[in-house]
Amino acid sequence: MLETIWFLLWGVLWAVYFMLDGFDLGLGTLMPVVAKTDTERRLVYHVMGPFWDCNEVWLITAGGVTFAAFPTTYATMFSGLYSALMLILFALIVRGVSFAFRDEVNSPRWKCVWDTCLVVGSFLPALLLGVAFANIFHGLPIDKDGIYQGTLFTLLNPYGLAGGILFVLLFLVHGALWLAVKTSGDLHDRAAKLLPKLWAALLVMAVLFLLASLRATFLYDNYFANPALFLILAVTVAALVMIRVYIAKASWWRAWFASSLTIVGTTLFGVVGLYPKLLPSSIDPAFSLTAFNSSSSPLTLKIMLAVALTFVPIVIAYQAWVHHVFRHKSGEEDLEHEEGY
Amino acid sequence: MKTKDAVSPIAASQVGTTLAAFIVVYALLGAVAFYLIAKHVRRGPEPVRGEG
Numbered sequence: 001m002l003e004t005i006w007f008l009l010w011g012v013l014w015a016v017y018f019m020l021d022g023f024d025l026g027l028g029t030l031m032p033v034v035a036k037t038d039t040e041r042r043l044v045y046h047v048m049g050p051f052w053d054c055n056e057v058w059l060i061t062a063g064g065v066t067f068a069a070f071p072t073t074y075a076t077m078f079s080g081l082y083s084a085l086m087l088i089l090f091a092l093i094v095r096g097v098s099f100a101f102r103d104e105v106n107s108p109r110w111k112c113v114w115d116t117c118l119v120v121g122s123f124l125p126a127l128l129l130g131v132a133f134a135n136i137f138h139g140l141p142i143d144k145d146g147i148y149q150g151t152l153f154t155l156l157n158p159y160g161l162a163g164g165i166l167f168v169l170l171f172l173v174h175g176a177l178w179l180a181v182k183t184s185g186d187l188h189d190r191a192a193k194l195l196p197k198l199w200a201a202l203l204v205m206a207v208l209f210l211l212a213s214l215r216a217t218f219l220y221d222n223y224f225a226n227p228a229l230f231l232i233l234a235v236t237v238a239a240l241v242m243i244r245v246y247i248a249k250a251s252w253w254r255a256w257f258a259s260s261l262t263i264v265g266t267t268l269f270g271v272v273g274l275y276p277k278l279l280p281s282s283i284d285p286a287f288s289l290t291a292f293n294s295s296s297s298p299l300t301l302k303i304m305l306a307v308a309l310t311f312v313p314i315v316i317a318y319q320a321w322v323h324h325v326f327r328h329k330s331g332e333e334d335l336e337h338e339e340g341y
Numbered sequence: 342m343k344t345k346d347a348v349s350p351i352a353a354s355q356v357g358t359t360l361a362a363f364i365v366v367y368a369l370l371g372a373v374a375f376y377l378i379a380k381h382v383r384r385g386p387e388p389v390r391g392e393g
Contacts, residue, residue: 086359097370
């Protein structure tokens with residue numbers, strides 16, 4: 001029971017991380033397309049500035065929970081996916097620094113260096129997180145000792161890459177919606193004009209991914225065994241459609257929430273399909289790491305549950321407060337008082 | 342438990358690559374940070390703004 005609770009919390013933490021960091025990873029990737037002038041690029045940084053580091057708290061939490069609740073899974077995941085996770089880490093390092101350094105020197109070349117760090121540092125994590133999760137859905141070559149028998153290039157199979165492209169598109173839509181919510185004028189109009197195209201690409205990719213999952217994974221086994229679970233998929237698809245409806249009505253906040261639900265639903269679709277496996281083995285299903293054979297002791301899980309129930313509401317409360325403080329749209333006048341983040 | 346018994350099953354070349362990357366990236370970021378600190382120090386404190 002405790003194992004199942006932590007399995008679900010593990011999935012929810014990843015889902016919330018993708019939902020939150022998704023908008024700033026997507027917007028960072030999109031910046032060169034939507035922001036033409038230096039002022040516009042500064043505004044793009046400005047609308048992510050107060051939030052991006054709060055969002056990445058959830059990545060640390062998701063990683064920490066994997067370590068504390070399922071140490072065997074953590075060992076296999078972080079050793080097996082070592083190169084991919086290190087690439088994500090370095091991308092996030094240079095991306096984080098770009099927020100602090102970009103406006104410190106007033107030279108186009110200096111700014112271009114940090115803008116490049118932001119774009120690459122946003123795109124790579126989006127792509128590689130998608131590649132990593134699609135490969136987890138598909139199964140990793142894990143032997144009987146829980147050791148990963150592959151390389152970085154094992155992960156770059158067609159299904160893995162499809163997952164990467166799906167994540168990039170999910171985050172691009174999410175980021176463009178965030179820009180539409182938080183700005184007005186040219187930036188807002190460009191985001192609004194781009195959104196129907198991005199959404200159409202996302203729809204095509206989502207359909208392809210769901211069909212490919214039928215062939216490349218065993219995710220649907222849980223769903224066919226318990227058809228009520230198809231509700232998760234139905235809600236996710238409905239949310240995806242509602243994004244387009246709200247874009248057409250120019251209801252940007254609602255479209256952003258529909259996009260949030262789409263990202264959470266996509267993640268949970270995979271996680272629920274995996275249950276009880278955290279890392280399926282593509283060599284032999286018996287070698288898979290599950291919520292039961294890779295978990296910590298029941299006492300650890302109980303203590304962690306008490307800690308999580310105490311601190312997660314505090315984290316949610318302060319992050320909600322940040323969103324409340326910075327609830328207004330940003331314009332050029334906001335840049336005058338900027339002290340940097 | 343000795344270090345050699347606890348080490349992860351990762352190729353030495355992979356660990357070497359990331360170690361080198363950490364050294365290079367942090368040396369560069371450190372150099373940039375020192376440059377910016379020096380720049381701020383030379384410019385001196387900004388006049389107090391508003392009600393201060």
